[in-house]
Amino acid sequence: MDEFAELEIPWGDSGLRFTLVRSARKTLRIAVAPNGRVCVSAPVAATDDEVCQRVARRGGWISRQLRQFDHWRPKTPPRQYLSGETHLFLGRQYRLHVTSEGAPDVRLDGDRLVLAVHEEGSFTHRRTVLQRWYALQSRRIFPQRLDVAVPPFLRVGVAKPRLIIRVLARRWGSYTAAGNLVLNRDLVRASPHLIDYVVTHELAHAVHPDHGSDWQDLVTRTMPDWRERKRQLEQQLL
DSSP states (O other), X not given: OOEXXXXXXXXXXXXXXXXXXXXXXXXXXXXXXXXXOEEEEEETTOOHHHHHHHHHHTHHHHHXXXXXXXXXXXXXXXXXXXXXXXXXXXXXXXXXXXXXXXXXXXXXXXXXXXXXXXXXXXXXXXXXXXXXXHHHHHHHHHHHHXXXXXXXXXXXXXXXXXXXXXXXXXXXXXXXXXXXXXXXXXXXXXXXXXXXXXXXXXXXXXTOSSSSHHHHHHHHHHOTTHHHHHHHHHHHHO
């Protein structure tokens, strides 16, 4: 039976993540799929360190392949923050409705996300009002999700981290050397159980800083379906 693992090596600003598949083969093969997934097929006897070293040596080629596929991948049209667009919040799609009635604000109304702005509000004004609302929601929701995810880690001696919310370019979260949990503000667009996956993923780095087998075992014990949640997160937000 093939063995699967999710690994990451330091590369550029955000690291290089790949799926490792061990099977009864004699050679190691690296493939980059058009959707941006990097898959490494390796012999069963290959260690994580050996695989990571081989991937690092091919890092330049992998990066070029990713850039090429990204260039040809269909792009989501840039948001203009106008009525009729769809915007995600907690995993649900809402139809944006822009109005000039009332003070600048955002509210949910059934399946609508109502964005109130100044009359003749500019693109920048519309974007700022909506992003400010997302920021407020992330400060409300993320502490709740941390409270849900942290108990198993408290039991193994991990202190509850300080939560920092930022806009991150290419990551959903990180766990810092100072013991802080950093979450991407845009993660508030994902379903709560997917936010929980990111929190669990990062808290596990308080025990194991890499994505090796020990880290995977800990995440699996804590959240057995984490791979499926990871897949759903990539489908929902990427």
